[in-house]
Amino acid sequence: MPQPRILLVVTGDDFGYCPKRNQGIVDCFKAGGISSVSLLVNASAAKDAADLAKRHNIPIGLHANLSEGIPVCQSLRQDSTLVNERGFFHGKMGFRQALGRHQISMEQSSFFYVEVELELRDQIRLFRELTGHLPHHMDGHQHVHILQEVREVFAQVLSDHKIPYTRVPVEPGLHSCQCLPAHLKRFYAQVEKDALDSIPVFRRCGLRCVGMRISFGWSMTPLDHPQVKKLQLRVCVLCFTIFLSSYMIHSLNSYIDSFLGGITIYPFSALLILLVFCDIVNEWVFLPFTF
Missing domain, CATH: 1.10.287 (Helix Hairpins)
Structure with a gap:
């Protein structure tokens, strides 16, 4: 009886962040170290990244971003709960803190839910303009897509666009790592819980969940760190x-x-x-x- 195939997908995130990161990711792909990339469409080098993906035939997905930079949707760049007074997203922890303080409400009937939906749909639109096709997969920058307040609208948008794959960032044992300070252990424990809680939501919308994420933090760390x-x-x-x-x-x-x-x-x-x-x-x- 033939054995089932196991496919290992190694994705380089933050494609489009800057030219140097783009080139590093392309070098990794050419060397066989990664098999796909996730594009930040609102980043400064997104157009360059999309062109590189076409040139080197790199499978490319969308790294949906609600936490860093400015919105793609023009109407959300001012007078939006998703941005601060300078027009930027609230940041990795700031977005989570705003949700915790109920500065951002994600009730399905709320205006804020609509804001997230608008931004996700506009990021997919821009991705299509840059690459000429829909994303092969779609996940969230800094894991925002698995947050309790975001996962429902995220899954619905993917389902509407027939984007079949998303990521569930389960990193076994990370929150029990002895070298991490207490606040990071709590953070990663919550990430793992949010990821596991997202699986039923994603599956209900017909999405296929790609597990486990393993990341190495020294990739952007100074040598004297x-x-x-x-x-x-x-x-x-x-x-x-x-x-x-x-x-x-x-x-x-x-x-x-x-x-x-x-x-x-x-x-x-x-x-x-x-x-x-x-x-x-x-x-x-x-x-x-x-x-």
Whole structure:
């Protein structure tokens, strides 16, 4: 019986943010490191990003943005609850705080619900103008699409445009990572809860949810940042430990060869190396530096 195929989709977010980020994402795609991108249509280099995607045949989706920059919808750039007094979105935490203080009401009958719907539809319109087609997928910049107050209208807009895929950013174990400060643990725990609560809403609208998101926070971190120095130390420890483990396993295998009269148990050695490697990578490198 044929085994089901498992498709790994690695998406580069924030395409269009700036020319340097665009080029870095394209380089990753050409090197095989990512398989698709998500475009910020209200960012300064969105047109350049769309042209690059066409030139290199990069599968491209929409990174819906309600938290950074200015709205695409002209009528929302002034006198809108989605923007501050300078006409900019409230920001990653500011948007969430405004929802928490009920400065932004997302009741379906409210004007504010309509504002979000207008902005999402205008971002899809602009995406189509830039790329010549609808998004292959659509997710939310800084995970705004899974917020309790946003997920319903987000799902409805995708359903109306027949955009089949969205992202559910579940990052297992992130909120229990020991290197994170308490406020970030609370934040990521809430993100995971919001993501899981969004699944029934998205499925009810006929959307297919793409799980798990794993992000690495050092991609835009200065080289002299304390986290990078910690990473360098732990990578050194990792390399040394792998070398030491390999030496010990090789010695153990040689001992077993002698003890059993030349019968080499390579699967046993390989299994031990794999277990040691996975345990070290999980505890020392990946989890402490996942943000």
